[in-house]
Amino acid sequence: MSLVNLAAQPDRAFLITDSGYFNPDGTIRELATKVLLFREQRVAVSWTSKGFILPQLAAYLVQDVEPNRLRAMKQDDLIYLFPIWVQRAYERFGRNPDQDWSRFSLALWSQKMGGRGLTFSTSSASKAGAWVYQPAAVMLMPLIPEWSRDDLLRLTDPLQFREPEQMMPIIERQCAPDIWKGNGPGGDHIGVAGRIVLTCLSASGVTSEVLRESSDRIGTLASGLGVVGNEISVPATQDPPVLDAVEMLEEAAALFEHCGGAQHE
Amino acid sequence: MAEGAIEVASEFLPLGVIVSRYGTTPVKRWIAEYLIKEGLSEQAATHAQDDLDLEPAI
Numbered sequence: 001m002s003l004v005n006l007a008a009q010p011d012r013a014f015l016i017t018d019s020g021y022f023n024p025d026g027t028i029r030e031l032a033t034k035v036l037l038f039r040e041q042r043v044a045v046s047w048t049s050k051g052f053i054l055p056q057l058a059a060y061l062v063q064d065v066e067p068n069r070l071r072a073m074k075q076d077d078l079i080y081l082f083p084i085w086v087q088r089a090y091e092r093f094g095r096n097p098d099q100d101w102s103r104f105s106l107a108l109w110s111q112k113m114g115g116r117g118l119t120f121s122t123s124s125a126s127k128a129g130a131w132v133y134q135p136a137a138v139m140l141m142p143l144i145p146e147w148s149r150d151d152l153l154r155l156t157d158p159l160q161f162r163e164p165e166q167m168m169p170i171i172e173r174q175c176a177p178d179i180w181k182g183n184g185p186g187g188d189h190i191g192v193a194g195r196i197v198l199t200c201l202s203a204s205g206v207t208s209e210v211l212r213e214s215s216d217r218i219g220t221l222a223s224g225l226g227v228v229g230n231e232i233s234v235p236a237t238q239d240p241p242v243l244d245a246v247e248m249l250e251e252a253a254a255l256f257e258h259c260g261g262a263q264h265e
Numbered sequence: 266m267a268e269g270a271i272e273v274a275s276e277f278l279p280l281g282v283i284v285s286r287y288g289t290t291p292v293k294r295w296i297a298e299y300l301i302k303e304g305l306s307e308q309a310a311t312h313a314q315d316d317l318d319l320e321p322a323i
Contacts, residue, residue, distance in 0.1 A: 030291060030292075031291060032291040032295055033291075033292050054295070054296070055295055055296050055299035055300075058296045058299070059296070059300050059303055062296075093303070238290070238291065239290045239291050248293075248296075251287060251293075255286055255287050
């Protein structure tokens, strides 16, 4: 589990994510981006997962999807194909979608429909069934028990969260240790780690912003609320806030071409 | 790309190059390590050859 908040508003949709990937014992396995961006289609995807779906999904896309074809794809086609890609990645790498479940959240914007949110699970135990989209105006993961449905619905007010700081009280509550209690082996320690990133899609394009840094390190437990403000020591190398899908495919394609060309010289 | 070129490119793909050239940020390094672990080069060759005869499956 991780932090993924989604809100769809009439004029935009956004995701707020952390960057912690956890080992079963609760220590941090990786600090890496959790937003896969399809920039041309104005779709941003994040996920929570038991296990590490990102590298397997990336490996599937690198091997099976042409960058130019992805670049030219329409938004509706991408939305249709994305769960199929995830399903194929599960099959290719022998993962059980019920046991090693993932839940994906898609924030998207289009001229015709404005901001929208969609979610699907790989697990057949989900209400909608596996691989089936549900519309989601608002999603908070993890849930905050003291928030009512009315509180959640108010999040769709386009006047809410004009400033990212307005979301911070929710995020701070999500970081609290009691929210994470009982989340699997070592779950008392699995929580929110690394950067908190806001990714926003609207008529003006895609923006991403780091809302908060943390002092979390790989191999240690998540610090939860241990955000230390100005005293952070930022790791030497960090991801961009989002992973651009087309760039990822183009770089992989260029690498293979380069390696092959070098062998012919 | 001709079928022979694909085979050459993948057979001689130096694994360390993937990490050093592709994995320049944490998420790319992780993906690169995973691709190496899963034997990307062999699978990539298979799919590239398939695409010479078949429409891509997406």
